[in-house]
Amino acid sequence: MGCLSFSDVIAGELDIYVVTFALVSAMVILLFLSFPMVVPLAVGALIGLVHFSGIDTGVIIQQMVTGISPNALIAVPMFILAADIMTRAIPPITCWG
Numbered sequence: 001m002g003c004l005s006f007s008d009v010i011a012g013e014l015d016i017y018v019v020t021f022a023l024v025s026a027m028v029i030l031l032f033l034s035f036p037m038v039v040p041l042a043v044g045a046l047i048g049l050v051h052f053s054g055i056d057t058g059v060i061i062q063q064m065v066t067g068i069s070p071n072a073l074i075a076v077p078m079f080i081l082a083a084d085i086m087t088r089a090i091p092p093i094t095c096w097g
Contacts, residue, residue: 019048022047023044023047023048024044026040026043026044026047027040027041027043027044028040030043
């Protein structure tokens with residue numbers, strides 16, 4: 001496999017370096033525009049999945065929705081509740097006088 005010319009890239013034969021450059025560029029641009037860290041990571045992942053993977057978008061969405069488990073969804077509020085209980089606790093020094 002030799003070097004790809006620009007016309008090969010336009011024709012759809014993407015080299016791994018072109019894909020990497022596109023994803024990193026999108027992420028760096030979004031970081032310089034002061035987006036929170038989660039936005040460039042999510043955009044980079046979505047660009048990679050939708051544009052470069054060749055998998056149908058409907059299949060990607062279906063797998064993302066069916067991959068959510070109820071246990072994981074209930075864990076986040078429980079951690080928040082536990083943190084709230086711990087921050088409101090009475091310090092041990094004041095308990096004993």
